[in-house]
Amino acid sequence: MAHNHSPQSRPGQSGAPRPSPARLPHIRNILGVGAGKGGVGKSTVAANLAISLARSGASVGLLDADLYGPSVPIMLGLRGAKPTVNANSKIVPAEAHGIKAISIGFMIQDDMAVAWRGPMVGQAVTQFIRDVEWGELDYLIVDLPPGTGDIILSLGQTVPLDGAVVVSTPQDVAFADVLRAVKMFGMLQVEVLGLVENMSYFHCPDNGKDYPIFGPSNSDRHCAEHGLPFLGALPIELGVSPNADKGRPIVVAEPDSKLSQLYVQLAADIAAKLEAKRAAADALPEFGKDFFHDAVTEYEPPKG
Numbered sequence: 124m125a126h127n128h129s130p131q132s133r134p135g136q137s138g139a140p141r142p143s144p145a146r147l148p149h150i151r152n153i154l155g156v157g158a159g160k161g162g163v164g165k166s167t168v169a170a171n172l173a174i175s176l177a178r179s180g181a182s183v184g185l186l187d188a189d190l191y192g193p194s195v196p197i198m199l200g201l202r203g204a205k206p207t208v209n210a211n212s213k214i215v216p217a218e219a220h221g222i223k224a225i226s227i228g229f230m231i232q233d234d235m236a237v238a239w240r241g242p243m244v245g246q247a248v249t250q251f252i253r254d255v256e257w258g259e260l261d262y263l264i265v266d267l268p269p270g271t272g273d274i275i276l277s278l279g280q281t282v283p284l285d286g287a288v289v290v291s292t293p294q295d296v297a298f299a300d301v302l303r304a305v306k307m308f309g310m311l312q313v314e315v316l317g318l319v320e321n322m323s324y325f326h327c328p329d330n331g332k333d334y335p336i337f338g339p340s341n342s343d344r345h346c347a348e349h350g351l352p353f354l355g356a357l358p359i360e361l362g363v364s365p366n367a368d369k370g371r372p373i374v375v376a377e378p379d380s381k382l383s384q385l386y387v388q389l390a391a392d393i394a395a396k397l398e399a400k401r402a403a404a405d406a407l408p409e410f411g412k413d414f415f416h417d418a419v420t421e422y423e424p425p426k427g
Contacts (some may be wrong), residue, residue: 147252150184150260155278155287155313159300161269164321165290166194167367168357169266171374171383173391175390177221178374181261184216184223184236188248188278189268193228205231207208215228220375223258225251247279248274262391270304279311285397288354293323293340305351317352318342319389326358326381333358341398353394357359357385372426 147153155370156169170185177183196202199219206229207215216223227247253360265284268274270325278284287308291301301318308315320342324333336359346353359372374383 140361150257150263152261152285152401153252153263153265153282154316154393154397155265155267155275155284155308156290157267157275157287157291157304157308158269159302159304160297161192163269163290163292163297163301164357165269165344166266167363168290168319169264170195170198170367170387171372171386171388172393173222173262173264174220174372174374175386176262176264176394178387178396179390181394182259183221184225184260184263185253186248186255186263187224187226187228188251188252188265188274189245190227192268193226195224195226196228197370198367198372199224201226201229202370206230209214209256212254214251215256219370220372221413223260225255230318230409239399246277248278249358253280256342275304275307276311279308280315280398284311284313286314286393287317287399288319288393290319291332291342292320292321293335293337295341295345297347298342302345302349304350314400315351316393317354319354320356322359323356324358327359327427328361355389358400390399 130161147274156165156172158165166187166189173183173185185195185199187193196204199217199222201217201219201224204217206217207227209215214225216225216231218224249272250267252263265278267278267287289301289308291297304381305315305318320340322337323342324335326333326339340356342356343353345351360373360377360380360382362377362380363373363382369376374386377383
């Protein structure tokens with residue numbers, strides 16, 4: 124998707140022109156989920172977001188692009204799953220909890236290290252998008268590796284990301300790291316739809332109170348200072364980790380929990396942002412056509 128940005132761009136945008144990658148006609152929206160550093164729960168957010176979108180009635184795929192640390196197979200209860208190849212020589216993704224998924228973790232042993240150089244990594248991620256039989260998707264969620272390395276650069280240059288969401292934690296140092304990721308998306312002219320603060324506070328099930336165990340959060344203030352939308356804060360809940368280890372993300376294991384309801388709202392907000400972007404982009408050609416049509420039909424050549 125081509126993006127038009129003003130010279131005074133906010134983080135997550137760039138004014139430098141870049142050729143737009145070819146769109147994939149069978150995938151309506153491709154959303155990257157990234158982070159400036161590891162350990163912030165990025166994959167947890169990506170998995171729960173994908174399932175929440177699917178439960179809203181959308182067709183959703185989840186691509187585990189974190190080739191060096193694939194965790195999607197475990198989180199979705201797909202450990203040991205092996206993808207097949209269909210008659211069209213396309214990889215058939217695994218399915219769980221109403222979404223399709225692909226991961227390098229399906230193709231290697233649990234203890235095997237992926238020691239690939241940059242070009243091989245970029246090629247693998249591109250293949251996971253273009254050579255997988257995704258079918259018709261409303262959303263393809265791409266769980267990106269942490270940081271600003273080769274995978275994200277290759278993906279941004281070859282695949283038309285419609286937007287990105289960045290995940291952080293309450294500490295100031297975490298925001299400093301995520302801001303680097305935001306600026307990298309800007310270099311690729313991928314709009315960052317906003318920041319999600321994960322592990323923002325501990326929600327105590329005994330008394331219903333919230334405790335900021337990592338200290339008071341400044342993420343909303345930091346976002347405002349840098350012109351970055353703040354998408355919300357997600358609490359720590361005791362059921363997240365043990366259920367993920369069992370292949371049951373929190374929105375599946377405890378759909379009525381406070382955290383699950385926040386994921387439902389997050390999915391709705393992101394879906395609305397993507398649809399607004401698409402509506403604005405779709406309106407541009409029609410505007411241009413109508414403008415020139417009116418100019419031609421209303422023009423009357425001088426007489427004589």
